[in-house]
Amino acid sequence: MEREFGTTKAADRSLREFSSRKAFMLHCMSDLQAIANDLNCDANVDFLRSMKSKLSEEGFNIVVLGGFKRGKSTLINAMVGSGILPTGVVPLTSVITKLRYGTKTEAEIAFNDGKRMIVDVTSLNQYVTEKGNPGNTKNVAEVDLHVNSSLLGNGAVIVDTPGVGSSYERNTLVTYDFLAQVDAALFVFGVDPPISQMELEFLDDIKGNSNVMFLIQNKIDMLDKRESEEALNFSRSVLIESLKDPDLRVFPISAKLALEAKEDGDDEKLIRSGYIELEKEVMNFLATGKGEIILASARKRLLKVVSDLFAEVGIERGILCKPVVETNEKIDWLQREIQAARRRLDEMDSLVDSRVSRIINQFTQRLEEIKNSARLTLVPSLDAFLQSMPETSGRREYLEAIQKFIAEAIKNNYGPFVKSANEEISKGLRLVAIDSSTETDRSSENLMKRAADVFGVTMRPTDFPEIVLDESRFYFDHISVLKCESIVPAELPLILPNRLYRRNLARKARQVMMDEIEKHAGRIRYDIDYRLSESSRRLKSEVRSRMLLSVESMETALRMGMESRSLDSRIKDSQLKDLGNIEGRLKAVSIKLADAQR
Numbered sequence: 001m002e003r004e005f006g007t008t009k010a011a012d013r014s015l016r017e018f019s020s021r022k023a024f025m026l027h028c029m030s031d032l033q034a035i036a037n038d039l040n041c042d043a044n045v046d047f048l049r050s051m052k053s054k055l056s057e058e059g060f061n062i063v064v065l066g067g068f069k070r071g072k073s074t075l076i077n078a079m080v081g082s083g084i085l086p087t088g089v090v091p092l093t094s095v096i097t098k099l100r101y102g103t104k105t106e107a108e109i110a111f112n113d114g115k116r117m118i119v120d121v122t123s124l125n126q127y128v129t130e131k132g133n134p135g136n137t138k139n140v141a142e143v144d145l146h147v148n149s150s151l152l153g154n155g156a157v158i159v160d161t162p163g164v165g166s167s168y169e170r171n172t173l174v175t176y177d178f179l180a181q182v183d184a185a186l187f188v189f190g191v192d193p194p195i196s197q198m199e200l201e202f203l204d205d206i207k208g209n210s211n212v213m214f215l216i217q218n219k220i221d222m223l224d225k226r227e228s229e230e231a232l233n234f235s236r237s238v239l240i241e242s243l244k245d246p247d248l249r250v251f252p253i254s255a256k257l258a259l260e261a262k263e264d265g266d267d268e269k270l271i272r273s274g275y276i277e278l279e280k281e282v283m284n285f286l287a288t289g290k291g292e293i294i295l296a297s298a299r300k301r302l303l304k305v306v307s308d309l310f311a312e313v314g315i316e317r318g319i320l321c322k323p324v325v326e327t328n329e330k331i332d333w334l335q336r337e338i339q340a341a342r343r344r345l346d347e348m349d350s351l352v353d354s355r356v357s358r359i360i361n362q363f364t365q366r367l368e369e370i371k372n373s374a375r376l377t378l379v380p381s382l383d384a385f386l387q388s389m390p391e392t393s394g395r396r397e398y399l400e401a402i403q404k405f406i407a408e409a410i411k412n413n414y415g416p417f418v419k420s421a422n423e424e425i426s427k428g429l430r431l432v433a434i435d436s437s438t439e440t441d442r443s444s445e446n447l448m449k450r451a452a453d454v455f456g457v458t459m460r461p462t463d464f465p466e467i468v469l470d471e472s473r474f475y476f477d478h479i480s481v482l483k484c485e486s487i488v489p490a491e492l493p494l495i496l497p498n499r500l501y502r503r504n505l506a507r508k509a510r511q512v513m514m515d516e517i518e519k520h521a522g523r524i525r526y527d528i529d530y531r532l533s534e535s536s537r538r539l540k541s542e543v544r545s546r547m548l549l550s551v552e553s554m555e556t557a558l559r560m561g562m563e564s565r566s567l568d569s570r571i572k573d574s575q576l577k578d579l580g581n582i583e584g585r586l587k588a589v590s591i592k593l594a595d596a597q598r
Contacts, residue, residue, distance in 0.1 A: 015154030018291040025298045031589050043552035060286045063159040066188035067199050071218040071255045078258035080149040086125040095140045097160040101153040102146025112139040188216045191231040200242045221254035251278040306590050308553040313579050314457030319561025330454050341551050349540050356536040359428045371521040374413045386506050402509045410516050436543050444547040
């Protein structure tokens with residue numbers, strides 16, 4: 001029988017509560033889906049099916065980040081209570097590894113060609129270590145590691161990332177690529193050596209790309225109490241200066257002791273490890289942070305569906321109960337209103353496209369100005385730097401100096417724009433989202449109110465959920481922008497006299513600088529255009545769906561009412577009775593959702 005690895009009771013309780021509340025929402029969705037199906041409202045049936053699928057899969061990405069040899073994998077092993085991930089003294093992880101819940105402990109390998117393969121966890125090092133899979137020659141996309149852990153069973157997904165700053169450049173790049181998927185970031189650094197400049201730069205990148213950052217100083221078991229306090233104070237002061245946050249908190253822990261304690265059931269050792277406080281804070285954040293947002297949004301969406309279905313029942317009943325002559329005029333009016341609502345949606349699409357295009361043009365124009373300025377200034381700066389290099393410097397030293405100068409020049413040229421553009425673009429998108437959703441929600445609500453008045457339906461108030469869009473993100477790698485080989489001309493003989501060698505290398509460096517100016521401008525331009533276009537597409541889809549659900553509910557009510565009003569009176573009485581039963585079921589769901597907020 002598979003063993004279940006656990007979290008501490010206090011931490012586990014937070015996620016268990018979220019899991020229980022999520023199950024309640026899923027049950028309400030199933031009830032409403034059955035009601036919508038009985039009303040023949042296909043739009044709401046499809047919407048609820050999609051909503052159920054998304055909520056079922058909703059979880060928390062707890063991403064463990066940090067430098068090489070800082071104990072990330074050991075920390076993850078401590079979190080699930082089992083030494084399931086390989087650890088060692090060389091760079092281990094060359095691909096993203098995700099720990100998910102499973103009743104059976106096993107590893108599922110996903111390859112870049114789409115194939116998947118189940119392997120025993122004892123074979124894991126053949127796929128996730130540089131020794132077993134050097135340079136990812138086996139083309140592994142990612143690894144899903146299924147573990148019977150209560151932490152994972154309550155919705156968490158723990159992600160092990162490659163170490164930043166190892167001798168394997170690809171490991172660093174894979175970690176940067178995963179930043180956009182962070183819910184809570186656990187940044188691990190050590191005591192010997194303390195936090196490095198590369199780690200500080202990496203922290204600066206990720207600090208705005210996760211809801212919260214937990215800073216963890218690992219391996220405190222290597223020091224005595226006094227040394228541990230000194231290391232903690234030093235690291236905290238460096239982090240405060242770097243991140244400009246005087247209130248930041250650093251969690252001193254020993255992942256090694258925590259893992260041993262969990263495996264041995266040693267509560268005293270677990271307390272000494274410092275792990276309990278970290279786990280409690282992380283789990284509470286997830287359950288009360290993102291968890292609350294997920295559940296509140298689901299509840300508002302469900303209440304909107306309830307309101308639409310109540311209106312559908314009322315309109316269909318109104319058509320069935322009133323004389324044909326009396327209802328014909330009302331039906332004609334509602335059909336005209338529905339057509340007008342669809343036209344307004346098309347107009348809203350055009351307005352969103354127009355505003356997003358203006359944002360794209362605004363930032364690409366600024367980017368072009370920065371690029372043109374760089375073409376005029378960076379090459380002369382490179383020439384001045386080359387002239388300042390001593391004649392006595394060796395060829396390798398000269399080459400590395402050029403590479404470093406170009407990398408820093410490109411970063412300093414585009415870095416401020418990238419950082420400010422991220423913030424400004426996100427703000428602009430939020431304004432577009434708020435304006436378009438507010439206008440559409442107002443139109444939808446007005447249409448429902450007028451229809452309710454015309455057909456004598458009691459209108460139920462709704463609170464529309466806020467539209468949330470992903471922020472635009474762009475990352476510099478904070479490793480060498482260029483490789484050495486990209487500067488050295490292939491045709492340049494190494495036996496050339498030093499002065500001639502340097503002259504040729506300088507000529508090549510100027511061309512590389514111009515190429516890098518253009519290349520990075522292109523990367524940023526593509527990022528802006530792609531992400532804004534995607535955000536526009538998602539926004540229009542979300543806005544349309546909010547109003548179309550109301551529109552299509554009314555269309556269904558019209559269709560069903562018109563089809564039924566010419567039927568035999570006994571059949572109509574039966575249908576009215578069915579509508580009354582459905583209304584009772586809707587009231588029951590509405591009461592449960594109202595109670596869920598208390």
